[in-house]
Amino acid sequence: MSSEFGVRSEIKTPNSGLNTPNFRFIADAMLGRLARWLRLLGFDTLYYKDISDAEVLKIAKQQNRIVLTRDTHFLNFRNFKDFLLISSNSTMEQLVEMAAVFHLKSDVSPRCSKCNGILSGDVEKESVRGLVPEYVYLRFKRFLKCGDCGGIYWEGSHAKRFKEKF
Numbered sequence: 001m002s003s004e005f006g007v008r009s010e011i012k013t014p015n016s017g018l019n020t021p022n023f024r025f026i027a028d029a030m031l032g033r034l035a036r037w038l039r040l041l042g043f044d045t046l047y048y049k050d051i052s053d054a055e056v057l058k059i060a061k062q063q064n065r066i067v068l069t070r071d072t073h074f075l076n077f078r079n080f081k082d083f084l085l086i087s088s089n090s091t092m093e094q095l096v097e098m099a100a101v102f103h104l105k106s107d108v109s110p111r112c113s114k115c116n117g118i119l120s121g122d123v124e125k126e127s128v129r130g131l132v133p134e135y136v137y138l139r140f141k142r143f144l145k146c147g148d149c150g151g152i153y154w155e156g157s158h159a160k161r162f163k164e165k166f
């Protein structure tokens, strides 16, 4: 099916069944932007800036993650089929490619774009004063906080546009 996206049709997932939002990913070094957006949309996505294909493969196998890659090298790893070859250059298009293959739904809790930690939504507005730019503090009502690194998030117009498209 979906061969136009270069996906191996036999993609298997730990939870099998394509409608689960529980896919876990690892993006190769060329897909940093995509990884950050996937996290914000709530998908568990690992990304390391300096990582070899072999290391990506090892982590994917250990943790049952699907590899997202722009690199056809993964076609050469025998017996490894859980990857998606991403063809587009644009992050938006890349998300569309993924959504088409995995039927992703963005109704899961967002994750931290920096560390992949889960963001918590019950953050007192007062508590982020001084931690975010003043205009952001004044403009936004709802803030999210990363349970791992403490990063503060708010829903900017950019994120909204992405979500709508998604």
Ligand SMILES: [Zn+2]
Pocket (backbone or CB within 6 Å): 112, 113, 114, 115, 116, 117, 146, 147, 148, 149, 150, 151
């Ligand atoms: Zn974080």
